[in-house]
Amino acid sequence: MNLYPKLILDALQNVRYPGTGKNMVEMGMIEDDMRIERNKVSFSVVFEKPNDPFIKSVVKAAETAILTYVSPDIEIKGNITAKAKQAPRPEPEKLLPQVKNIIAIASGKGGVGKSTVSANLAVALAQLGYKVGLLDADIYGPSMPKMFGEEEAHPQMEAVNGRELIVPVEKYGVKLLSIGFFVNKEDALVWRGTMAGNALKQLIADAHWGELDYFLLDLPPGTSDIHLTLVQTLAVTGVIVVTTPQEVALADARKGINMFTGEKVNVPVLGLVENMAWFTPAELPENKYYLFGKDGGKKLAEELKVPLLGEIPIVQSICEGGDAGKPVALNESNASGLAFQQLARKVVAQVDYRNKNREASRRVVVK
Numbered sequence: 294m295n296l297y298p299k300l301i302l303d304a305l306q307n308v309r310y311p312g313t314g315k316n317m318v319e320m321g322m323i324e325d326d327m328r329i330e331r332n333k334v335s336f337s338v339v340f341e342k343p344n345d346p347f348i349k350s351v352v353k354a355a356e357t358a359i360l361t362y363v364s365p366d367i368e369i370k371g372n373i374t375a376k377a378k379q380a381p382r383p384e385p386e387k388l389l390p391q392v393k394n395i396i397a398i399a400s401g402k403g404g405v406g407k408s409t410v411s412a413n414l415a416v417a418l419a420q421l422g423y424k425v426g427l428l429d430a431d432i433y434g435p436s437m438p439k440m441f442g443e444e445e446a447h448p449q450m451e452a453v454n455g456r457e458l459i460v461p462v463e464k465y466g467v468k469l470l471s472i473g474f475f476v477n478k479e480d481a482l483v484w485r486g487t488m489a490g491n492a493l494k495q496l497i498a499d500a501h502w503g504e505l506d507y508f509l510l511d512l513p514p515g516t517s518d519i520h521l522t523l524v525q526t527l528a529v530t531g532v533i534v535v536t537t538p539q540e541v542a543l544a545d546a547r548k549g550i551n552m553f554t555g556e557k558v559n560v561p562v563l564g565l566v567e568n569m570a571w572f573t574p575a576e577l578p579e580n581k582y583y584l585f586g587k588d589g590g591k592k593l594a595e596e597l598k599v600p601l602l603g604e605i606p607i608v609q610s611i612c613e614g615g616d617a618g619k620p621v622a623l624n625e626s627n628a629s630g631l632a633f634q635q636l637a638r639k640v641v642a643q644v645d646y647r648n649k650n651r652e653a654s655r656r657v658v659v660k
């Protein structure tokens with residue numbers, strides 16, 4: 294018999310994707326790579342996710358449909374390839390065109406000091422003379438208003454080129470927005486993923502961030518849809534993962550890093566920050582007590598081949614600074630302030646290195 298693609302596609306219209314009421318042709322699941330050689334037919338089927346639960350049953354149903362509606366003599370078994378849709382990376386120029394580098398700050402679990410590191414890194418970068426923005430995307434526990442002493446702030450709206458935009462609060466040289474400025478904690482807690490994601494998109498796209506050298510995103514702890522939405526809608530330069538040296542925190546940090554570097558998300562990890570690396574009493578500044586174990590972050594960084602960007606000790610002033618709305622990074626003269634200054638310098642160096650490498654690989658492609 295004379296086989297041609299339309300015959301096969303017509304047969305495939307009898308295969309519905311479960312739960313949608315639509316057939317696989319309508320859904321655009323059939324790739325444009327169909328090959329027909331005598332009675333042998335092969336092509337690919339695209340699924341949204343690599344772990345789609347219906348891959349096997351849909352492929353089987355497609356084979357049966359072809360054998361039933363076209364001919365039982367067609368060689369089709371084993372010739373259908375299941376593929377996962379690649380998430381398209383947006384062009385960096387699309388959103389936030391005046392922002393040079395977007396850095397997401399993540400942690401595997403809560404309470405490891407991710408927000409403390411974000412606030413102090415933002416302040417330290419501003420102290421170095423960079424233009425810095427900070428978005429508190431920790432929608433379930435926004436802590437930036439408190440850490441910046443701006444709990445009573447109510448950001449205003451401003452007309453920019455005919456659009457009404459939210460004006461970030463400016464403090465310590467950092468432009469700051471947090472969901473905490475707009476809703477109280479209890480309301481944010483019950484938000485579903487999509488609502489939270491949309492609110493954050495608004496704080497990114499409908500705010501007057503202007504020109505920035507570094508735009509920091511303090512992500513919620515763990516890994517969720519919000520992480521995926523954010524890193525996929527924004528062209529994130531890289532992610533910084535914060536951990537403590539405790540085994541449980543390290544295990545979760547490892548999971549987080551693997552998610553970011555995995556095929557589906559695929560954003561570079563700039564490095565790891567080991568927070569609460571040791572305890573130093575104010576009266577004995579030379580002494581170090583390793584309460585949560587020694588070098589846990591360093592070993593994890595070596596294992597996963599990511600840079601260790603900083604080791605921040607447990608110091609009372611770091612905690613007090615957070616509570617009082619005055620991040621310690623404002624004060625370079627003490628050891629903890631200095632630790633954040635050093636972290637900021639390492640982050641700058643790491644970002645520069647990444648950008649240079651990207652430029653170099655672009656030039657190679659152009660040749």
Ligand code: ADP
Pocket residue numbers: 400402403404405406407408409410436514568569605606607608609611612613615616
């Ligand atoms: P996360 O954002 O990971 O949930 P936070 O930044 O809110 O964690 O920190 C949790 C608590 O630990 C806060 O009270 C904070 O002040 C304190 N903290 C964080 N890092 C340090 C540190 N290096 N030294 C002392 N206290 C710290």
